[in-house]
Amino acid sequence: MKLYIKNMVCSRCKMVVKTVFENIGIIPISVELGEVELKNDMQQEQKQEVLKSLLSIGFDLIDDKKSKTIDKIKTLIIDLVQNKNNDLKINLSDYLSQELHQDYNTLSNLFSEVENTTIEKYFINQKIEKVKELIIYDELSLSEIAYSLNYSSVSHLSNQFKKVTGFSPTYFKNLKSIKRKQIEDI
The missing domain is CATH 1.10.10 (Arc Repressor Mutant, subunit A)
Structure with a gap:
């Protein structure tokens, strides 16, 4: 049985979701981003318990x-x-x-x-959030960031960054109060 789970975006999400199932006494065969594979079908009461636990930590079961x-x-x-x-x-x-x-x-x-x-647009917004993260970490130059995210040039990255955020990457770097968005909120 495969279940699909909304808002799983990282390896920590996979660990948390796996723990939810294990706490209910269900050992998943595999847990991947967005899906959990089980050996057997769940009973309705188990499914409700899983749903309740997932909702409490920001995840949700997807049915349709x-x-x-x-x-x-x-x-x-x-x-x-x-x-x-x-x-x-x-x-x-x-x-x-x-x-x-x-x-x-x-x-x-x-x-x-x-x-x-x-x-x-969703893809661009995800890339811009990654650019923000890399700018905040201050470990890579703008040209290294552009290369790592497959932008054709620093100019292309800068134009897209400004279009989405309203700031140039350099101005953003100098702002200390701007917070990044969580992936699931994009």
Whole structure:
């Protein structure tokens, strides 16, 4: 049995979700971003207990097909930005189509209908949040950040950053009061 879970975005999320199941006495076969695989079906009371525990820590079970697809799109984009953005050698649309085995236009229309934003804007917002994180850490230069996030140039990164945040990356770096957004709030 596979369950789909909303708002899983990192390895810590996987550990927390695994613990939720184990605390209820269910040992998952695997826990990946956005999904948990179980050996057997859960009883209704177990499912309600899992749901209650997940909701209390910011996660949710996904039941309908549209929500599962949206969550898979978000999970793929977050993983791409956080873990392997510079490895992407094809267009985002081709990548999503290949990973989800669906036509990109179908995915795009569904995403826009449900999320009130485009996949591309969601991807850009995720990248800008990653740029903010890297600027705050102050370990990489702007050109290194641009390269690591697969921007064509520092100018491209700076223009996109300013368009989304209203600030230049340099101005943002000098602001101490601006906080980053949590991934699930983007």
